[in-house]
Amino acid sequence: MKDFKTLLSSVRATENNNEYTVDIEETWLQGRTAFGGLSAAVIVKAMLNQLPYDRRLRSLAVMFVGPVAAGEHRIVLRELRAGGSVTHIQGEIICNGEVGATVSAAFGKDRPSSTSLASPIMPQVAQPETFDAFPFIEGITPTFTQHFDMRLCSGSLPFSQADSADFSMWLRFKEKGELDVPALIAIADVPPMPGLNMIKHPGVGSSLSWYLEFPSQSVNTQMSDWWFYDYRSQAAGNGYFNNYATIWDSNGQAVMFSRQVATVFEK
Structure with a gap:
């Protein structure tokens, strides 16, 4: 049984630009597909290999299109734009020639700002x-x-x-x-x-x-x-x-x- 770190290490670049492979192990399935968080995570793992160190993930939008079964699959990336502060990237995991999931992500630098709002306060809860x-x-x-x-x-x-x-x-x-x-x-x-x-x-x-x-x-x-x-x-x-x-x-x-x-x- 592969742990998460071991599975993530299977995300590897291929000889084709903007393309990677990943090996999904069966203990990470939810029914006949990998659970959604894993599908998104392996695509973002590939994205991180192509980004400057100072751009942090700000948001991602995921569409779950079809099943991502156990086995080796392709991840294909497309950089939409790399601006002065923000990089937009799209990625897909391709399973047997069909799209399993898509991710659109925005990575941005920290910027100086005079404005700050407090985040929601966590409810009081027992340990x-x-x-x-x-x-x-x-x-x-x-x-x-x-x-x-x-x-x-x-x-x-x-x-x-x-x-x-x-x-x-x-x-x-x-x-x-x-x-x-x-x-x-x-x-x-x-x-x-x-x-x-x-x-x-x-x-x-x-x-x-x-x-x-x-x-x-x-x-x-x-x-x-x-x-x-x-x-x-x-x-x-x-x-x-x-x-x-x-x-x-x-x-x-x-x-x-x-x-x-x-x-x-x-x-």
Whole structure:
């Protein structure tokens, strides 16, 4: 079983300009596809190889187009523009000749500014160890979740037919190592989507699109550090959920804002 760092090291440049390969391992799947955070992370990993050191990821927009199965796939990049402060890049992961996911990302330098607004304050919550861990149940729990430690703080578990889609949780990688941008992207997409907790088994949910913003530099430095998630659904109907989240590091700093359009199939 490959850990995240080992899988990420399989992102390698080819002889073709702006093209890479990646080897997806089966323990990182969610059903028949790699979980969305991983697909986005490997594309951004390729992007980082082509950027100046002073340009930090500010935002990314992901479209989940088709399945990204286990095996070797191509990553193709296209630089849209490299300005004085911001670089825009698009990337695709190509699986058996078809697009699996696309990423549009903006990387920008820090700029001098006289304006500053405080980020949202993290809710008061007990420490992770006071909550029960999500169990990994082979054949029932998504395969990739065995790589993470999740603790539900509020709200309901998936398929519990709850009255509300909203929930909060603590989450971290089970592996150790230095945190980097691809790991940050991956961990942002680990929790079950809001809405799965409102339907009954064997319903299915998946992301259609995902937007992620990075308002500040994380002070977390290790993959084993905890993250706190506040996930909410803004609207739902006709098989789609419009969800959003704020993600704080263990020091209470808001590090990521997330928006998601998700599909739900009730059986």
